[in-house]
Amino acid sequence: MFFLHNLERRVTLHPSYFGRNMHELVTTKLVKDVEGTCAGDYYIIAIMDTFDVSEGRILPGSGLAEFTVGYRAVVWRPFKGEVIDAIVDTVNPHGFFAQAGPLRLFVSSHLMPDEIRYDASATPAQFTNDADIVIEHGTHVRVKIIGLRTEVGEMWAIGSINGDFLGCLQP
């Protein structure tokens, strides 16, 4: 789910950047540092604006200036039970991997409808029910997240396509 979230971050600036457009530089650096990262259990997708850049404080010893910046960002936090769209990446006999933006999902063969089975003889390998559903590299799928785990800077999820309106998205 996407949120507009108010966040705060300390940004340091090298003395060579000290000058009139310092605040712009701080914002640029913030965007560069933060956008597209995984902060614990959510991803920071985009920074809307910075609304409060504090006065710079010289850090003793290094000469760097530290600014505390309040900013508003679009964040995405996947939840257990949430239904998201993803693109299939690789297919193997145990299930398939899909990528939902920055999140890597695994959908095991146990969490698919019974009629869908693995077909290794197809090129490329695919999951199919021998009718309209074909899940292979590049297929768009709708997945329900049933498990999530995060580590520093990384997130993984387990998905399921066993349910109404889940699975292959018709183009």
Added chain:
Amino acid sequence: MVKTVRLGNRLRYPITIVKLLKGPGDKVRKQEALLEYSFKWMREVAIRGETRQQEQTTIVTWESPIDGELKHWLIREGQQIVADRGVMEVQEECGHEIQFQGLCGICGKDMTEVNWAAETRDTARAPISMVHDQTNLTVSAVQAQRTEQELQRRLLQSRKLSLVVDLDQTIIQACIDPTVGEWQRDPTNPNYESVKEVKSFQLDDGPTELARRCSYYIKMRPGLEGFLRRVSEMYEMHVYTMGTRPYAQNVARVIDPDRKLFGNRVISRDENGNIFAKDLQRLFPVSTRMVAIIDDRSDVWPRNRPNLIKVSPYEFFKGIGDINSSFLPKRQDLLSSGAATNGMSKKASIREPAAKKNKDDAALEAIVNMTGGDDPALTKRQVEEQERTFEKQINDRPLQALQEKLDREDEEAEKASQEPEDSSESRTSSPPPQRHRVLQDDDEELKYLEQHLTSLHRAYYAEYDSNRALHHTTSNVDLGSVPDAGRILDELKGKVLQGYKIVLSGVLPRGIDIYRSEIGLQIISFGADLRPKIAKDVTHLVVNAAQPGRDKLLEARRRPHIKIVSQEWLAACFSQWAAVDETPYLFTARLMEEDGPGRQQPVVSDEDEETYGEADTEIQAPNGVRASNGRSPKLRLILPTGDAHTLDGDGNDLDNEEGEIEEGLLPSDLPDGQASPIDGLKTFNWGDADEELAEFLASGSSEDGDDDDEDGDDEGEQDDKYIPPQEDEESSSTDEDVRRGRGRRSRSRSVQPPGATASNGSIERKRKGRGEEEEENWGGGEGPVGETPAKRLRRTESQRGSSLRSMYVAAESGEQLEAGSGLPTPGRSDEQDGGGVDKPNGEEEDDEGTDFDAAELEAEFEAEFDKAMAEEEAEMKGNDWEDAAMEDTEKG
């Protein structure tokens, strides 16, 4: 899924169950108390200053290690339990059989949570990684088996097998030498035709900065496309390479643009989990019965040898090798390919000695590597090593250097033939129309490989069908009847050299167990019998053409039925899976000592020419002058017959010689217009020689009828006493040594029984004998490389122990004077010959003078032989003695 839960080892047994807190049908959760039990323990109590043990009974609860529904208890209240055992059966909600990055792929629970009630972590339930492109997706053993059975069923249905294909040097060769790119853009280059087909790509996310910048040039083995297409009808193919994932994928794209052949079944170093060895269990954890491997290296498959079809390495870009080889143990199985071109075999022979030099380091490295495991520091080192190799290749441009060398040779040849024209300095400017090219594309391995794979497939399904008929299975798929591909492969290979008894000579470095060496294992796997030394029933002697082991060669030359072949023959057999006709591979180069003095027409082979400096195969230059290492020419006693002991059962000498004529020299091997060096033999009168010998022998010192027996004992004793049994290669060669000595001794027949009182003179002779023997060793005859001082000592001792030896040597020295070379006999004492360096003639003269009455005795002894030998010498002129260890006297 019902699981039996055990109590675990952490309890203080024996325990007594006090109360069961849950009944069948109840839901149990992790860390929930399920039962109460009591245990007794001793407690130390202090009463009025003294301590004593007091028994205590404590009641504690036992918590559930897993979630699920309790089916029933396996214990009852009041029961005493003395050791860990199952207590209950629980229906689990989820077996956590597929896990992805610490998440259960079935229920989505976090598997990394630590649970104090359980003895094992949940992540341990799915330990097997069997997916090609992922390491973080793991499955349980049950799931792995299920998946594999599914695979087998599918393969059986379509009557296919699995084939694991290596990339580098097996089906392609990669190089990063920028020269290839230049040649591709230059149609005038002689290599243009060769490199036209070479595909290239760049890695965006290569392993190192350098690897990102350079282009990879991929040359497919000739006929690869058709090979893969046809093989894919019989096999489901997997790529298994030690390159990085991006590299593997790019190569797969080159060889299989539609991804029809390999699909996504590509596994690389990044997913291998082991950076030193490949393992079929990584892909087929349960059963490898339906899998075959093609790879150019067998040492990287330590656990899957039976399934491996070893391919001779593809070497298109000469001198490049395998660009990913820094991630593998050093190569030790160099056996130049039978299909190799002349240039290639030259290259191989250059590479071989170098490889041997590194042998010790490599062996050590291999051990370190095998124990190293997934050491990140090691990985880093390997990456660095690869980067160094890359850098070297880009900067040194080995291909360009090779081509320039070839061009220079061409130019010289041209100059010699035509009038001198201004030689073009630059490689590209005005190239002569007929320039030779470095890159030649005439590899035929895939043709044979396809045959092997076809026959394996046929044999496999023939056996499967007969098994199925036995089981009376009607369905198409019967997993119970699946034969083992490894066994079938063994059977197919085992027939190839069945009944051959092979001895290796000069192929392996000394000190290596031939039965465990790469070549040895292969010989055995092809059904041949590998022997450490030459015996009566040996059929083939395989020699390293660059460095033939002298002793075995001489021994084999004496036996007409032994075919002496170069190791290319072996390579051809391995590659074609057939007992290849030996004729083109017969080893015809002759050792220097074998050539009679009258020999005018030498036999020179290509390989030998290059390495004569270090090898003991010294080849006569056309004018008869020996390419010498600067040592003084030695003379040896040559007698035509009398080698009674060695030859018993082998027929007479005449047969022997004729055998040599048939197999030893072929007209095709001789330079055009030159007469065969053994022509003289055809007209030689053998009867005369025999008579002469008899005469000569009669003139020798005290005749000893028991000669041969003594010798036999002697040999046995020496074998037992001096040769450590574990050093097969060494022991055999030492044994050869002894035997050679014995052979010559018995020829001379001028022997005393060992117990005979040794006169002053005989002592001296003995010493001199040792001196000469050592000199002979140091002079390169034995190849001093690898000769340890200890071994030399052993040899010296063995000689000291046998007074027979001294007589033989005496005979030899006599011959030396007789030959009139002007060289004084090296009358050295033990102390003097330590260094074994050949001294100039003058110096030796001095030595002789200072050697108490050596010269006197010498002269006495020599005079005895003089007459006989003069006659002998006259007879020998113009004749060739196959088994005589005679050295050229024309020197100087």
